[in-house]
Amino acid sequence: MVTYEKDFSLKREEPEQAELADVFRAIENEAAEGVSGYYTLPEDSMAIARELEAYAERESDFLKTLETVAVIGIGGSSLGTKAIHAALASKYPESKNMLFLENPDPVSLLAHFDRINRDKTLFIVVSKSGSTIETTSIFKAVIKHFDLDFQGRDIRQIMVVTDEGSPLDRFAAFYSIQRFHIPANVGGRFSVLSSVGIVPLMLAGYDVKTILGGAGHFAKRFFEGKEEHLLRKAYFLTHYREHYPVTVLFSYGDCLEHFSKWFVQLWGESLGKIDEKGSHTGLTPVGHIGSVDQHSFLQLIIEGMRDKTVTFIKIEHFDHDLSIPDISLKYIEKTDYVNTHTFNELIDIECDATRESLMAKNIPVDRIVLDTMSEANIGELIMYYEILTSACGIMMQIDTYDQPGVELGKKILVKKFQSK
């Protein structure tokens, strides 16, 4: 269960109901017209899950030999998968290792290679365009380093996730490498619930159907019941974006670190745009982890420019817990007030205390409370943030789903290599 508490907008002038209704209808239209296909992924991807189940049955002997699922992908092709993996890993001590070959950093690539047992690894190449330069380069290095015979002997150890008809798709089709497609109208940063995340997570052993169920449940609640708190939050964030251009996500729990990074891409790339009037607009996402970043970023939130909204994410019941022993250390007795409590209590009460200290300073905050870190809850959280992003994009009158700004750098890159 996920609870959404205290939307920002209560603190300021109320949005017109008519305006919220307009945005809601615009989202309905986006979904109905397929402007983005992510809205229906929870149902659409069930077919992939079933296909994978059949595959897993057919290939169960092979799959049993695998220790590691290595995702070769970057950005939208890895961040969401990593986020779900990290969120749930502690619940799956028996799952296969997951490893992400993302950055073209030779030192970390070689360190990853050292950790890979070649014969016990499934390599999944993920690229929406099918020609992402980092991903294809790493794939080539993997082929060479592990002497991977993708035309024969090792064909079962390679899979491809890409758009239908992309260069990578045609490559895989030519060599009969197993392929999964990403719906054309689902952009990278909205694609975690498509084959992009579903294929590696399911093959690693995660209960993907329940993740999709949680996401679908929230989408249904939104479209049937409006989830007005979401629209009001989007209203506040976008109408006051000149006052509060920085959106901080303060998650209490290490397992949410990669969710934070996924959020940063979703938010930054979707909302950082030139709007219909030609103005540069956006909201700058910043992800932090509590309580550790109370010792880092909190001072700035409180005494720095008042340009930040803060959303706290709190996990009520961690999967494992540990007591703070009733040990009184001589001269350090003043810390004994937490003795006999648990670390779960400590981190949660730190979250509450920090939130209250920001509220006392009139900094706009809200909070999302997960009863546990479960498959359904991480699915819901993903769908919640995706719809929130779409709602903000509509209110900001921008194209939420493209990313034209990064093209120039890619062109310069090619030119630089050509002139070498």
Add this chain to the structure above:
Amino acid sequence: MVTYEKDFSLKREEPEQAELADVFRAIENEAAEGVSGYYTLPEDSMAIARELEAYAERESDFLKTLETVAVIGIGGSSLGTKAIHAALASKYPESKNMLFLENPDPVSLLAHFDRINRDKTLFIVVSKSGSTIETTSIFKAVIKHFDLDFQGRDIRQIMVVTDEGSPLDRFAAFYSIQRFHIPANVGGRFSVLSSVGIVPLMLAGYDVKTILGGAGHFAKRFFEGKEEHLLRKAYFLTHYREHYPVTVLFSYGDCLEHFSKWFVQLWGESLGKIDEKGSHTGLTPVGHIGSVDQHSFLQLIIEGMRDKTVTFIKIEHFDHDLSIPDISLKYIEKTDYVNTHTFNELIDIECDATRESLMAKNIPVDRIVLDTMSEANIGELIMYYEILTSACGIMMQIDTYDQPGVELGKKILVKKFQSK
């Protein structure tokens, strides 16, 4: 060697030489009067390094048995150590494992405990105040979980780094646990080159003297030669902070991820302040890693609000390298332009291309180029950023070295526990 390229200020009105000279003198005064003690740590900490060398000789048999150095600390007590460790780890395949017990997250604490070989681990408890609630709680949990007899049998496996006279210091003195002190005038976020970082890094096997040497070399160059580029950068960042309130550090190389986090604390906590006139001021630090975050945050920098400056950090020669094989994959031939080049070239040219694409859009950028990721260079980089922070603080007329904003949350925390 570290090179500092293209300071922002060239793009805007020139600072008065007199103003820069004033700031330089103010920094000289801070150093001379000991307003902050970090300026002289490169020399001061050499004494600790020598003390540790003597200790290592005396206790060489014991130290040989150790596999792991576990730092129990949070914020300024861990971020800098982690930053140096991550930056240099690939050069030290023979060093001891380093492990950081930071966040009071029960799931990750238990996962860390599982990885610890009790008899082969040195636990270093680091807390400037000597009563940080997360740190003392984790220390208690370590004592209980590993049945650690700090009064007798296991006394050699525990060390303490703290301010002289702090509760933790008095505790350690009482039980004759080995202690190292942090200079009273060195705050947590400026303390990495004090015993805070020196003790764990040296015992793990890092060449700490060369790190200190690099830092000292830069400090000397600054105080003797002014390093005007640093002052001009601080001038630009602070004088145009209403235009560019967000400071992005875009580091190309995974080994700099924790350096980024260290920078976020240093910058955010130091500069996020209520200034002399009672105004909220600051610069919001954001750390990203290239090329991976080109696929995440870059679109926002380019098309979003033009409120960001971007500093690129580039490593010219990675410690290890790997070629992109000359493999042409059918249908993906358009990616072949990078074939036979190395990943080192790819990541560096991506850095150059991204920087040029921002410059083409008139986004203020500069670049710091490290010839290699060496001990001296990471030391220099730390000192560079610390002095840059001090220079900004002086120009912003704030107290760079305190953090009053976080006190309210701590008080609320204690109250919440007392009323439970």
